[in-house]
Amino acid sequence: MQIFVTVSEDYDQSRLDVFLKDNAGDDLSRSTVQKWIDSGFVTNKTKDQVVHKNGYKVTLGEEYVVDVIARPPSRLEPIPMDIPVLYDEEEFMVIHKKAGIACHSGPGDDSPSLVNGLLHQFKNLSGTGGERRPGIVHRLDKPTEGVLIIAKTDRAHAALSKLFQDRLVDKTYYAWVLQAPVEAEGTIQMPIGRHPVERVKMCVREDGRMAITHYKTEKIVQTQTGRKFSLMKLGLETGRTHQIRVHMAKIGCPVVGDSLYSRSAKDYTQYGLLLFAKKLDFPHPFVTDKRIVVELEFPERFKIFERKCPSY
Numbered sequence: 001m002q003i004f005v006t007v008s009e010d011y012d013q014s015r016l017d018v019f020l021k022d023n024a025g026d027d028l029s030r031s032t033v034q035k036w037i038d039s040g041f042v043t044n045k046t047k048d049q050v051v052h053k054n055g056y057k058v059t060l061g062e063e064y065v066v067d068v069i070a071r072p073p074s075r076l077e078p079i080p081m082d083i084p085v086l087y088d089e090e091e092f093m094v095i096h097k098k099a100g101i102a103c104h105s106g107p108g109d110d111s112p113s114l115v116n117g118l119l120h121q122f123k124n125l126s127g128t129g130g131e132r133r134p135g136i137v138h139r140l141d142k143p144t145e146g147v148l149i150i151a152k153t154d155r156a157h158a159a160l161s162k163l164f165q166d167r168l169v170d171k172t173y174y175a176w177v178l179q180a181p182v183e184a185e186g187t188i189q190m191p192i193g194r195h196p197v198e199r200v201k202m203c204v205r206e207d208g209r210m211a212i213t214h215y216k217t218e219k220i221v222q223t224q225t226g227r228k229f230s231l232m233k234l235g236l237e238t239g240r241t242h243q244i245r246v247h248m249a250k251i252g253c254p255v256v257g258d259s260l261y262s263r264s265a266k267d268y269t270q271y272g273l274l275l276f277a278k279k280l281d282f283p284h285p286f287v288t289d290k291r292i293v294v295e296l297e298f299p300e301r302f303k304i305f306e307r308k309c310p311s312y
Contacts (some may be wrong), residue, residue: 003066003127004045008165008208010238012060016042016051019058021194022209022241023065025132029199036075041067042097076105076132081117086294091150091156092137094280094294099145099272104133118150125150126157138164141242143259146173146277159285164239172279173234173244174298175216176305178254178262184217188247192240201260202242204250212237213247223312229256231306244275256305267312271301 003024010017020033034054036042042052045063058064063116081101087094097103102113103190118125118135125135132302137160163169167306194202219231230253234244245261248254254262254278256274268274276299284290 003067003068003132005064006018006161006165007060007062009060009167011058013057015054016056016058016064017054020064020066030194036066036068039054041207043067057248076119077116078120079112079116080120081112081114081156083117083121084112086296087292088136091153092151092160092285094292095139095148095150096296097144097146097277098146099143099299102142103136103139109180114148115116122150122152123174124152126152126154128157128161129156137161138169138239140246140277141174141273141275143257143273144275144277145272147280148277149280149282156285163282163285167237168283170279170281171236171277172281172295173223173236174276174302175232175234175244175248176256176302176309177211177230177232177248178256178264179253180220181215181219181232182254186215188213188215188251190247190250192246202240202246204246206289209240210238211243211247213244215248221306221309223310226312227312229309229312245273268305271305274305276302 005020005023007019008215009022017030017033017037021028021030024033037052037054040050040052043065045065048252082098084096085093086096097114104115105113115134115136127134135152137149137151137157140146140148149160151160189210189212190204191206191208191209192202193205195203214235214237216233217230218233221229244254245258249261255269257265257268258273259265279295281291281293284292
């Protein structure tokens with residue numbers, strides 16, 4: 001199996017092992033990545049040379065390919081799945097990813113992923129993301145629902161990836177959170193990295209990658225028992241794993257239903273994670289002066305929670 005990754009601006013001059021850990025797959029450990037490098041599995045495609053040093057400095061725009069042992073083919077079997085298409089062109093499309101499904105398979109997760117459904121529903125998907133991630137240009141966390149871009153050709157995959165790298169894709173999220181931020185509107189700038197003990201979690205840490213989240217409080221609901229919930233509008237400048245969830249928890253406002261970062265998640269399991277990627281706004285990768293705007297209505301579980309939350 002081959003994994004292809006390109007160095008974005010955020011990782012320019014980073015160590016190779018750090019870059020691959022954050023970009024070559026979900027929940028990878030640094031030790032796993034270092035074994036790949038030590039074993040000669042990692043090639044700088046741009047320079048056509050195998051890299052054996054964990055601390056090798058990667059450069060913006062460089063392409064790397066990782067040759068690793070393939071996962072069982074069953075994980076890439078086409079599986080029927082409900083994948084609504086919101087916008088469709090010959091070389092790419094925008095879909096509605098449902099909550100509870102991972103974009104692609106990862107360590108320790110054998111459940112069907114979005115890739116399985118894409119392989120069943122669509123004939124053409126880009127191969128730039130590697131054998132394990134056909135068509136996947138960017139990701140949403142497994143419990144997060146919302147709009148997602150899928151590439152059908154390698155040309156579109158490269159062009160769309162460049163838009164993300166250049167931060168030209170406007171992503172709008174909404175979330176119900178516990179409590180309310182001290183400031184009704186603001187920006188959170190805190191570096192995020194892998195949690196040192198609980199490896200499935202991320203956390204704010206000084207040696208992490210800088211992450212920037214913009215937020216605005218849209219509504220505050222005071223409950224009958226004195227609890228407080230807030231509906232937040234959120235925008236991302238960076239795309240770290242679990243970024244919104246980590247940042248909101250750090251300022252004392254964890255996302256409702258977040259089993260990783262909220263102690264009271266069990267009280268709201270019927271709603272799932274109340275984080276929603278509602279809107280994408282981006283320039284057409286091939287047509288000058290054309291923008292593509294795709295927006296979803298709030299899912300029913302968001303509406304039900306809003307009606308019921310005053311009674312909590």
